[in-house]
Amino acid sequence: MSEQFLRLGVPKGSLQDATLKLFAKAGWKIKLHNRNYFPDIDDDRIKCSLARAQEMSMYVENGTFDVGLTGMDWIKENKSDVVIVDDLIYSKVSNRKARWVLCVKGDSPYKRPEDLEGKKVATELMGFTKEYFASQNINVDVSFSWGTTEAKVVEDLCDAIVEITETGTTIRANGLRIIAELMQTNTQLIANKDAWEDPKKRKLITEINMLLQGALKAEKMVGLKMNLPKEKLADLNGSLPSLNSPTVAELQDPNWLSVEIMVEEMVVRDLIPRLVEFGAEGIIEYPLNKVI
Amino acid sequence: MSEQFLRLGVPKGSLQDATLKLFAKAGWKIKLHNRNYFPDIDDDRIKCSLARAQEMSMYVENGTFDVGLTGMDWIKENKSDVVIVDDLIYSKVSNRKARWVLCVKGDSPYKRPEDLEGKKVATELMGFTKEYFASQNINVDVSFSWGTTEAKVVEDLCDAIVEITETGTTIRANGLRIIAELMQTNTQLIANKDAWEDPKKRKLITEINMLLQGALKAEKMVGLKMNLPKEKLADLNGSLPSLNSPTVAELQDPNWLSVEIMVEEMVVRDLIPRLVEFGAEGIIEYPLNKVI
Amino acid sequence: MSEQFLRLGVPKGSLQDATLKLFAKAGWKIKLHNRNYFPDIDDDRIKCSLARAQEMSMYVENGTFDVGLTGMDWIKENKSDVVIVDDLIYSKVSNRKARWVLCVKGDSPYKRPEDLEGKKVATELMGFTKEYFASQNINVDVSFSWGTTEAKVVEDLCDAIVEITETGTTIRANGLRIIAELMQTNTQLIANKDAWEDPKKRKLITEINMLLQGALKAEKMVGLKMNLPKEKLADLNGSLPSLNSPTVAELQDPNWLSVEIMVEEMVVRDLIPRLVEFGAEGIIEYPLNKVI
């Protein structure tokens, strides 16, 4: 590595807790300090800094950080020239990506973006919003909002807003109506271009990504292990397409095989009854920490 | 399935939390809504409703629900003509079944049910109680109690009560004495008779039961895995009767076998020392999610 | 066993919660009673009593208890003639042993123990402290402290203290300076000498120790399982020295092996990338309850 350590940007705010938990599962303990933006990490090769998700991609682009986590929305807003290493789909209740949507008052006449010609739009994501409307050849007056953005439409401070939402609940609770979805967004692992060209740094970034992905994958998966009559194996592979690459071992009893598979937890309830019909015995399900 | 979905009755009240946890372990997420009695379930084939355990079997009998969970006591009280699919022995501290018992004041002269001839008995389970005394040819005056039933004996509002108890603590704390046990009760998975005759519905109910039972069983069990000298295997099977059906695999080293067993957690502390004496090495214990 | 049961002393106070959790992992449920010093244990062969860690070794020595847990410091302080069965390294944040240290005021002239000739020393561990200074031929006046020992140096009630510390934080927070480490201490499983000579009791004590150690070991370890091309196995054993004694099984596919190892959780993040480079596939990490 051209320097002594890899500088990692940890997003402060709504992504922070999920990020710390994910690194813990992957094998790194990151410890926050009260009123200090430089968390400790138990790996001498890495130094951590907290930064706002809104600013992260700028810091990765300009080399302040070698690698960082942030949303695709702020990468686009900042037009940052960074390496997108991988998508990090954190396990959430909704499992839906967050969306930036264009909303108007519920009882307003606006039905489509073009109805907003000449109107006022408030948003936290100004650059992206301006470009969106420009690309559609719609003239709007875009102004910045510090927050409580929904309230601005309700109080007639603007005609529309561009706001982020996962489930739409807050938007509906304020009596607003979504008329367009402008972007979907998700957490990304991003790297600085020079760091990515440095073989030592790229190797470490790649390993971190491998372990983060392994921990994310294990959250949704479980191990299944069973004994199967040997003559059923071929049929099993043919008829249960989800069973790609089972680990099959001989048992002492020459008529039986041990079959072990890793599957998504949510398919287990459908799979087990089919395995039983198939003749499997001694089926057990066990939890996983990582799946690589 | 003759209809699009299976209607599942979830017991509201004391069984509710245990039921939701059990379904989660079995593979279904049921999500309650505040002030609304129709929980979501993450399976398009099923629709959930909350209902009181007392009323559940009636709704399963009349087809409002295809399948439901409730206690054997209320099935009998309602004389509901339903299919008893299986017993669900929830893991509790006491691990004892709940019992409906006949209690009198601690210092009263009554020793046996027949001593209550001509007396007053209060209970929440009126039908069952009347039948019990009729079957014994004892004349008693049975009246309905809304609750705080123990207090009624203490205050001489009645001579005896029929009440449910797990450990007897509340009964003793009020100075009462149990003179007879009338019924043991336990949670049951029950099905509507027509639903049970519908092949698609029966299949789904059977699969739900298989997974509920698998999750219940895993709560008390762990996996043990060890390496064993090949020549000891026969002895092991002979001398350790609890080891029914171990999964035995060849290792690369031709002198050793890999042996894997599922055992009740509470026997592990006795079993491991015997396995070590026997020559087992590399013993590990790991947790289980389901045992089918 | 010469008596009906093994009498186990459970340390009351700072070790109590960690002790109960450790026994639970090992397979015994110990249940405290409010305002009563005789906890229940779910094993008919054992009776539990609570005792202070300071007095534990005296009770084990005189046979009140057959076996107990306490620190090495109080065994030495009491000069108890007991059998040290094993070290119990509870998993703590610091993972360091506690130390009894000799401390003086930060701005005092004392640099070494011999500088305290003729001075006053306060401690809770009087016997050990007196002997220590006697063995060094240093005359000091040792007095007993009931607690808040650090404050006594700050207020000039004494010139030095002998106090226990894990990380030194409290000592530094009071402006004190450590000039010597007198003893390291750790929790020990100790047994009465006669009990140890009784074959039945020794067998049970040995089994308890085996399971306690198995639970302690599993806290820091995880299981790793992978598929490996058969021709890589020899290389793997040679180049990955941490992989002592993997369990290797044949798979049905004659070119692949199943390799399973137990490793410390903290090396996994370095190990997995090397295994992947090596050609391993389907790597999973899973949690462990016990490693014997």
Add this chain to the structure above:
Amino acid sequence: MSEQFLRLGVPKGSLQDATLKLFAKAGWKIKLHNRNYFPDIDDDRIKCSLARAQEMSMYVENGTFDVGLTGMDWIKENKSDVVIVDDLIYSKVSNRKARWVLCVKGDSPYKRPEDLEGKKVATELMGFTKEYFASQNINVDVSFSWGTTEAKVVEDLCDAIVEITETGTTIRANGLRIIAELMQTNTQLIANKDAWEDPKKRKLITEINMLLQGALKAEKMVGLKMNLPKEKLADLNGSLPSLNSPTVAELQDPNWLSVEIMVEEMVVRDLIPRLVEFGAEGIIEYPLNKVI
């Protein structure tokens, strides 16, 4: 008193906590026992029992209790012949009385009670509901509901329900519509007729009521004290009608008076500005425990 003590019925359930707090403010500590229905009270003249609000008036009527607290709804349902000593308006968020209302599905055709002719109605308050419909000459089939009553309309198990509500939130959340209010209800202090004729018991009941009312009143009131120029007093009494019966004292300075009043906390924000305009000085507001 004809007997040694006054028997007081304390409502178990939703009214229980509010009742215990009210008695504490009035001057009596009532202490519940776990799993026992006879709370302690720190007054040798009184004995407490817990009873369900639904059954309370029956027990007061038949003399089991001399005095008790329950809702007007269950007094009417039970048609109990008891003395209504006083209304107890507990301070609640809403400050509204609870109401029993007739509800139908939001999208049903029923607009008025008479539209339910020949239909099914479910309720926990059967007697009252039957009488209500009889008095209106409407034939309906009233059936008893154990709870989750709103769900029964939603699932078409009945056409309407009679249910209690304070704010209507649960009713609306289930998509129901209120078509009539049948009764308002409130907590009452009630007494047995014989107890009320016993002079000693009536005296104690009256004193308890005086102190309960004094504590309830003080929750909404504060004390205001001010100095006022003597010549303004007559004007003050004339122009501030809310100031009935101020306590007026001479001050040493013969030109000023001390005026002290007890007022509802919610009028203070309007009153203080008027007092200042009027020439009052040194106005203070202080909290009250009781106002008799």
Add this chain to the structure above:
Amino acid sequence: MSEQFLRLGVPKGSLQDATLKLFAKAGWKIKLHNRNYFPDIDDDRIKCSLARAQEMSMYVENGTFDVGLTGMDWIKENKSDVVIVDDLIYSKVSNRKARWVLCVKGDSPYKRPEDLEGKKVATELMGFTKEYFASQNINVDVSFSWGTTEAKVVEDLCDAIVEITETGTTIRANGLRIIAELMQTNTQLIANKDAWEDPKKRKLITEINMLLQGALKAEKMVGLKMNLPKEKLADLNGSLPSLNSPTVAELQDPNWLSVEIMVEEMVVRDLIPRLVEFGAEGIIEYPLNKVI
């Protein structure tokens, strides 16, 4: 009032809870709604909206709100032309005003603002910061910071920051050094100019301020009441200067007076011993809700 109601802006964020508590003490209950920015207030003359403290003064200036609460810092930043009704010194632990300070790295060479000539300064308060440096004839490059501003100096993204602090703890924890204090700030009650000219609105704003101030004052004060020998009164007034304007009333006993004073709670421990020496008897201290 020219309109039906007074529009009140409530600051969302760090001031929000303190604001709601203060209004509650003053006599108004403001109730937040989940996911909705229009809290309820129990006064028909007022309508509340939540707004960010940063934007509040703009909304008061343009008439969106008639009156609002925000910090002096953001009033200045926005150069808002509003009426400053009064200072609201919320009771805090520190009781110090917050300060915007100019900070540099602890080990940097900068000692005074002029040392930053030609350097980069980051802040959330851009307008004010630019003007400050312009007024000092210092050329600096001021850039906007979204937050975690201290980190930017540490990471050399800028040379200095202008940041808010109460105690300086966060600044020191990041190793920064304060080289100048640029502004002190405190919560203000502000009004729109037109609203202030409307007699009805000004009257209501003035009353709200009177009650907010009365509640703030009462937090630090208590009432003291005592009986005093008549001949001591003159001496008391002379020798106890803190006792300005006691309320003195005659008692029935012509030799004694009743003396009542409101004093700061923190002087009571010094005052009571002096009052006792002076001959005062029956001294009581009681709590206050408001002091006008």
Add this chain to the structure above:
Amino acid sequence: MSEQFLRLGVPKGSLQDATLKLFAKAGWKIKLHNRNYFPDIDDDRIKCSLARAQEMSMYVENGTFDVGLTGMDWIKENKSDVVIVDDLIYSKVSNRKARWVLCVKGDSPYKRPEDLEGKKVATELMGFTKEYFASQNINVDVSFSWGTTEAKVVEDLCDAIVEITETGTTIRANGLRIIAELMQTNTQLIANKDAWEDPKKRKLITEINMLLQGALKAEKMVGLKMNLPKEKLADLNGSLPSLNSPTVAELQDPNWLSVEIMVEEMVVRDLIPRLVEFGAEGIIEYPLNKVI
């Protein structure tokens, strides 16, 4: 004061929280620091140290502290020559003093202290216990106990114990029986003899005691204020003996008097009805902070 400050010893352990709350009510804020034995106090004349209650009187005797709080038991155990300034009866649930009692096994033959001749007694309070038995001419073997003292009798490690108890619950829960009460004990405010002779220090100690006692007294008392017809006053004083020294003021209406009294909260429920019978009107009860 001969020195700059008064050194105050604050008891660490079971008395600590109650002590801090009491000083707060009296007017001093004492703030603990984590891992440091020298709390801050908001009075420049005082310096605080934490010390164990067992050692407090020794430090007050030798002048380390000028004043401190500890139990009478440890003053006697240490035979400390200190000034007992006053008793501090902390308000507890039981309101009973703690007692050191002599206990034996419930089924033992010992009935009186003299039955223990030649027996073994364990206690934490060795000096006092030895003297007690010596003064009774009873020979016993007294040994020191670090804690869990009750268990030692149960396990036959001794024949009797001398232990502290408030309600006897722990003693009964272990099946022990009290055969003698040896000492009652209570928290004391104690002073060093020289400090007490220093006029400045004695003055400050006396003031602290006055305010501590004033705060303790106010916890159990409330203020009652009422208007009374003038002709009833003489009768009132005669017939209501609890009303010693009411404060009586003339009202403007020459027929009425204002009467104000401080009474124990627990008599209010009896007093108010009698005052109403007597003709009192406008009775209010209000809370108190201090009563001197």
